[in-house]
Amino acid sequence: MCERALRDRPGAYPATTVGPLRNAVVATCRALAPRVSLPTADAVDAVAARMLATPSLVVAGPVSSGKSTLVNALVGRRVAPTGAGECTGLTAHYVRGPADRLDVVLVDGSRRPLPLAAGGRVPAAVGDRLGVRPEDVDHLVVTLTSAALDDLTVIDTPGTGSARRPDGVAGGQHADAALVVLPSTAHPGDLDVLPGPAAHGPAGVVAVLGRADTVGPDDGHDLAVELGRRLGDRVGPVTPVIGLLAETAVTGALRTEDVGALRVLAGAEPAVLEVALLDAELFTTADLPVPVEARTRLLELLDLRGLALGLALLRADAAAGVGELCDALLAASGLATLVGRLQDEVRARADLHAATAGVRDLAALAEARTRAEARDGTGAGEGTRVADAAAALARRDAFTERALLAARARLWAGSLGLPVELLEEVDHLAAAAPPDVRMGRPGAGPVELAGHAARRAAWWRAYGTWGSPRRIADLAHVVHRTYVRLWRELTAGRAA
Ligand SMILES: Nc1nc2c(ncn2[C@@H]2O[C@H](COP(=O)(O)OP(=O)(O)OP(=O)(O)O)[C@@H](O)[C@H]2O)c(=O)[nH]1
Numbered sequence: 192m193c194e195r196a197l198r199d200r201p202g203a204y205p206a207t208t209v210g211p212l213r214n215a216v217v218a219t220c221r222a223l224a225p226r227v228s229l230p231t232a233d234a235v236d237a238v239a240a241r242m243l244a245t246p247s248l249v250v251a252g253p254v255s256s257g258k259s260t261l262v263n264a265l266v267g268r269r270v271a272p273t274g275a276g277e278c279t280g281l282t283a284h285y286v287r288g289p290a291d292r293l294d295v296v297l298v299d300g301s302r303r304p305l306p307l308a309a310g311g312r313v314p315a316a317v318g319d320r321l322g323v324r325p326e327d328v329d330h331l332v333v334t335l336t337s338a339a340l341d342d343l344t345v346i347d348t349p350g351t352g353s354a355r356r357p358d359g360v361a362g363g364q365h366a367d368a369a370l371v372v373l374p375s376t377a378h379p380g381d382l383d384v385l386p387g388p389a390a391h392g393p394a395g396v397v398a399v400l401g402r403a404d405t406v407g408p409d410d411g412h413d414l415a416v417e418l419g420r421r422l423g424d425r426v427g428p429v430t431p432v433i434g435l436l437a438e439t440a441v442t443g444a445l446r447t448e449d450v451g452a453l454r455v456l457a458g459a460e461p462a463v464l465e466v467a468l469l470d471a472e473l474f475t476t477a478d479l480p481v482p483v484e485a486r487t488r489l490l491e492l493l494d495l496r497g498l499a500l501g502l503a504l505l506r507a508d509a510a511a512g513v514g515e516l517c518d519a520l521l522a523a524s525g526l527a528t529l530v531g532r533l534q535d536e537v538r539a540r541a542d543l544h545a546a547t548a549g550v551r552d553l554a555a556l557a558e559a560r561t562r563a564e565a566r567d568g569t570g571a572g573e574g575t576r577v578a579d580a581a582a583a584l585a586r587r588d589a590f591t592e593r594a595l596l597a598a599r600a601r602l603w604a605g606s607l608g609l610p611v612e613l614l615e616e617v618d619h620l621a622a623a624a625p626p627d628v629r630m631g632r633p634g635a636g637p638v639e640l641a642g643h644a645a646r647r648a649a650w651w652r653a654y655g656t657w658g659s660p661r662r663i664a665d666l667a668h669v670v671h672r673t674y675v676r677l678w679r680e681l682t683a684g685r686a687a
């Protein structure tokens with residue numbers, strides 16, 4: 192179901208047709224490479240290569256926030272190791288391929304194949320298995336036949352703030368977009384250590400409250416709204432997800448025996464069961480007619496929230512089986528909402544996000560070159576050349592779309608307090624759709640649309656200047672520029 196949802200919704204620019212912005216970055220890199228020294232040219236070529244690669248999404252967040260569990264739910268397999276305490280020690284790239292396999296990439300760039308562990312999981316201690324030192328391993332590449340990975344590489348990372356990585360660098364720096372998994376206690380400081388794409392405002396970032404079943408009676412809905420208000424400027428709105436239930440539902444982990452055990456529990460003494468469901472330890476030690484091992488397994492698959500949900504379902508319908516239970520778990524997990532957001536905010540904008548990452552990489556390269564030139568006193572002007580190329584790219588009109596996406600994310604996070612009509616207008620305008628849909632006038636012709644764009648441009652310009660607070664003025668400026676751009680596009684044909 193999850194895979195189908197991911198596949199059915201077409202992206203604006205699938206990886207097979209690199210979009211116009213990525214093409215522009217590649218053209219700039221190709222023109223630049225012969226005009227700089229060999230090491231700089233290599234770095235420029237690497238930026239171009241990333242533009243031609245499948246777009247990527249880095250999954251980042253504090254230790255034990257539920258990242259790997261969500262990765263499993265997204266790819267439809269229990270392949271990433273999960274568990275209490277610090278679990279993911281290495282960055283792992285999940286990519287689409289013709290067969291399941293694991294490759295270990297060493298810091299010298301070489302690749303070594305390694306068998307997946309029993310059940311298709313990524314094994315622990317890969318360095319030991321290969322006979323290399325742990326510090327010689329750079330990252331893992333896990334190739335899967337999962338259609339959910341079509342046109343999007345998913346990068347699982349070790350938790351930020353991990354004791355094992357005091358420098359805070361967890362991989363995925365060059366990814367194009369980010370899925371940020373937050374705990375209920377997240378504070379702005381947690382965001383400072385997030386990798387590349389999540390460090391530059393909310394465009395291209397999808398934030399979730401992980402393990403949402405553990406934070407209150409409403410599966411984290413109120414808390415997610417509150418987190419969005421507090422952190423939305425950086426990550427946009429926050430969606431609550433119960434990754435564990437999503438993982439169990441979509442990976443085929445729940446078996447007929449598990450449902451059988453649940454059915455027996457559903458018929459147990461209600462008073463005993465009610466108390467047992469208050470706490471994991473009580474559940475495994477209470478006097479219940481199911482073996483402890485079966486109960487421990489149910490807890491691992493469902494935790495207390497999923498158990499309560501399954502028991503309620505079986506009490507209402509004793510004939511319910513694995514299929515019905517998985518449907519109910521999936522519905523409660525919030526995975527569909529997350530997949531929808533990933534489609535709208537990441538997949539449909541792959542060209543824009545990847546090209547932005549490319550421009551950012553070029554700007555960072557320029558800075559590094561300029562610093563090195565100042566240090567060495569070489570004055571070769573290479574830093575300036577690369578910086579000029581990055582700046583020329585960034586001036587392209589189409590990049591204003593990023594500002595609009597960031598503005599929309601802030602709006603939806605509830606940190607601006609705008610009337611709902613305006614909120615909807617901005618939301619439509621930021622959609623990956625033709626101009627008539629974006630302007631809320633489906634089917635209208637270019638003349639009518641151009642007139643509308645001009646009127647709304649004027650309105651937003653005025654809205655932004657009537658003594659509005661700074662944040663509203665910034666938003667109005669972005670919306671105004673977007674309408675002007677649409678007007679220009681709609682009238683370009685007529686002027687010719
Ligand atoms: N109740 C509940 N438990 C969850 C959920 N998601 C993950 N867990 C559990 O939380 C623990 C940590 O989950 P992981 O997916 O390993 O978290 P992580 O963020 O990848 O952790 P690190 O890799 O160590 O940073 C595991 O025991 C999971 O089973 C959830 O939605 N609900």
Ligand SMILES: [Mg+2]
Nearest residue numbers: 258259278279
């Ligand atoms: Mg992990």
